[in-house]
Amino acid sequence: MDIRTLCLGVLTMGDASGYEIKKTFEERLGLMFHASYGSIYPALNKLTEEGLVSCRAFAQEKRPDKKIYSITSSGRYTFLDEIMKKPAADRFRSEFLVTLMFAHLLPVSTIAELIDERILESQRKIDSMSSDCADLPTDREQFLCGYGRAVYQAEIDYLQENRHLLEADALMGTRAAE
Amino acid sequence: MDIRTLCLGVLTMGDASGYEIKKTFEERLGLMFHASYGSIYPALNKLTEEGLVSCRAFAQEKRPDKKIYSITSSGRYTFLDEIMKKPAADRFRSEFLVTLMFAHLLPVSTIAELIDERILESQRKIDSMSSDCADLPTDREQFLCGYGRAVYQAEIDYLQENRHLLEADALMGTRAAE
DNA sequence: TGCAATTATATCGGATTGATATATTTTCTT
């Protein structure tokens, strides 16, 4: 499953320009997948070549045409084939956790601030989700929204209950280094 | 923070070959970061050029030299500089969640199996963590191990309590398509 | 009126993955 497939997925929800697809990625798929213009625009070009999407271009003066993409029936089949495959393992990269892994090399105060900020940030995400979650049109989207909230909440709870382990560990590291 | 930085981090824990660094990524950093040979070997070459690691090569017959890398003091400073920066946002890619986002296009049975398998897989991870978690040498590593368990457990709980939302939604999709 | 934000397309270098090639040693199974 690559960005091309994801673009097809977004287009099953309605016609869109490259810009709108990017927005959809941020607003509705941000929890599960990221994509940048550098991958979306080439993906749309290739999908067009392959006949999996069609493209209507509206001429505009002094800037590139506005292009609205639609998924074709061939595109729909391709997309279904893709999502029926066994999904690959999650890929997760967290610089936050890496930093904690090396907490013993940093001052305790830095670690404490890092955790404080992480908790705030996760709480902010939960709050913004909570306000929208109930309004979402489908059970499916409410489910995914709730999933995000549950995981973020678990993270906050764990950090609050166990940060002392890390701060004590970092403290020992700092003292040992003196 | 890139793979070069992560290689430096692993080398702060002791000298290692490229192969051993890869193993460390899998065994101790798997929760937070991934790296393949295709990025590790070039990273080590570049770090050697830059003087951030040193390399002792042991000649071997009929295959490439075995190379043991050590971090230099210049490498230690560079690594500290890196982890003192504000960590970038997590990057997460989940084909599983993407599939659920399009659950209405798939048979209910497929969704149910997908969730069943996901729960089993997460439980397997928790079990393998639990057996090792307590043995870990530092509070810091126990903390991170516990973090992983907490998040996986939250996922399992959420899936079990809310899967009906999704299965009902998929069911309606299937019926509508008939 | 002026300034910031949003809309909108597009490219490019550099980072990274996943597959592949190669070959020895160790461990397990029968």
Added chain:
DNA sequence: AAGAAAATATATCAATCCGATATAATTGCA
């Protein structure tokens, strides 16, 4: 003890993807 399988070990490559950058009109608002 033979043979199979797994682990050890280095390395490269095409394809993919990200983040930054360039460009420019429009919209909202103070």
